[in-house]
Amino acid sequence: MNGAHRLAQIPPGVQCFVGNEARRRRRIEEAVLAVFEGWDYEEIIPPLFDYADVFTGEALSAKTYSFVGRDGSVLALRPDFTSLLAKIAAGRLRDRPAPIRLYYSGEVVRYEPPRAGRQSEFFQMGLEHLGGEPRAADAEVLTIAAECLEALEVEGFVLALGHVGVFTGLLAGSGIGGARLEELRERVEAKDARGVRRALAEVDLAPEAKSALERLTTLAGGLEVLDEAAAALACCPAAAEAVGELRAVAEALGGAGLGSRVAVDLGEVRGLDYYTGLVFRVFVPGLGFEVGGGGRYDTLLARFGRPLPAVGFMLGLDRVALLLGRQKGEAAPSTSSAERVTGSDLGKALAVARTKRAEGARVRFGNGGGQ
């Protein structure tokens, strides 16, 4: 292999977009950000890196690209926007009264092998609703999520809602932790009832709570699941309260005309470590993995010194682009065709081009060669 080839090689996990691909991505971004603006959210352009301890949580820190700064501090490229926005809301925007509505759009990097439509560097568009009445905020964020997908003309999307409090409520007082908790969480998430039973075999927990945990694997479907859940989880007030919160949000979405878009999945117990309440994912037929998701994180801002409940949502641009490519084909986004301008006198030719530009034309300047 010669040196020139080696230098042209790219590292795994990065990608670049050319021409129509780039245009398609910009159009998606513009459509989504217009919805965020339309709901009166304010843009934040956060830094590309920050101190590594801003990005907490085991799941995330294991995937963070961190490095040592010149002063010896440990820094990290942003693997996520939510922690950064929480820090900004608690810091620079500390005096601004809640609720605060913020949105962002940009790349994050995670040390993950390319998988499920995503490279190590990928693009997120999302918003955070900090403070305010929690149920209203949850329903607002979900409604905005639905409007983004409508604006993108995504067909058949479903918002699958879960609540972290169902799982944690059922486990309260059990003292379960570490590898055993992870195993249990993973089996609930896989909807493997037998696996849940096995994982609970040696856990000190009331039999009703154990059978309720096993039931979580089948409490997934339409809104009727909430009624089943209320009966199945009656043994545990904390879990029942979580279901009540979900019901309030689901009913509000029904009132907004989005009932057919809502699914319930009480086995949805994973996600990022900072989620404390509602969690949701956006699924679309034809794409095997979620195109976006979000949830409520009521304790994250307290870490930065401003205790505020919050809820957020994000769409993955890479997955949306992949999905729209499948649903609508890879047609080139429309642009006006370019007018060719050329002339023997370079200065005069450029003057003509400038006039045409001022008239709003798309100009291909011909003096440099090419067609």
Add this chain to the structure above:
Amino acid sequence: MSLTVALSKGKLLSGTQELFRRAGWPFPDGESRRLVVPMGELRYLFVKDMDVPTYVEYGVADCGIAGRDVVLEAGSDVFEPLDLGFGGCRLVVAVPAGSAFSPGSASTVRVATKYPRIATEYFLGRGISVEAVRLAGSVEIAPGLGLADCIVDIVETGRTLEENGLEAIETVVESSARLVVNRASFHARRAEVQRLVETLEGAVR
């Protein structure tokens, strides 16, 4: 559009065929070499057993049938709502019969296996340094030839191990056939998926 189901033509095929027929779904005969077989409301894909979870995770297939061992090795993020009760086996650590070798006694265990991911996690999880040598088959001969100290492999009856002078000393995980379901299909095509799950559940013995 019909639901797509990924299956393997390996050892789970006969159990899968019986299950689908008991559940009332038409199922292709084993003779055909076609890899994509539409049949009524289902479309069957026949792929390599290790690839079933991948097809399902990416949503190319909505559902699939795969051993728990294979799902674990693939590390796929899929739902596993049904244990189908056939294809039962154990993934074990096996060493040459009568050998004094035990994993805890070596500074690094060299293990020959078709399951490098499961084997590596198993030994690391016990605090034992490990070097997984990935083989595509005939794993049983590796210890005798000095390629590895032990193997991690599937055991059904134990005969293959015995014939190759090996004995199982530890069970890594128990496996059986599972119905796996794509996360997006589960919600976005709920009615059809639910019907398949329920009919198969009713036919599990």
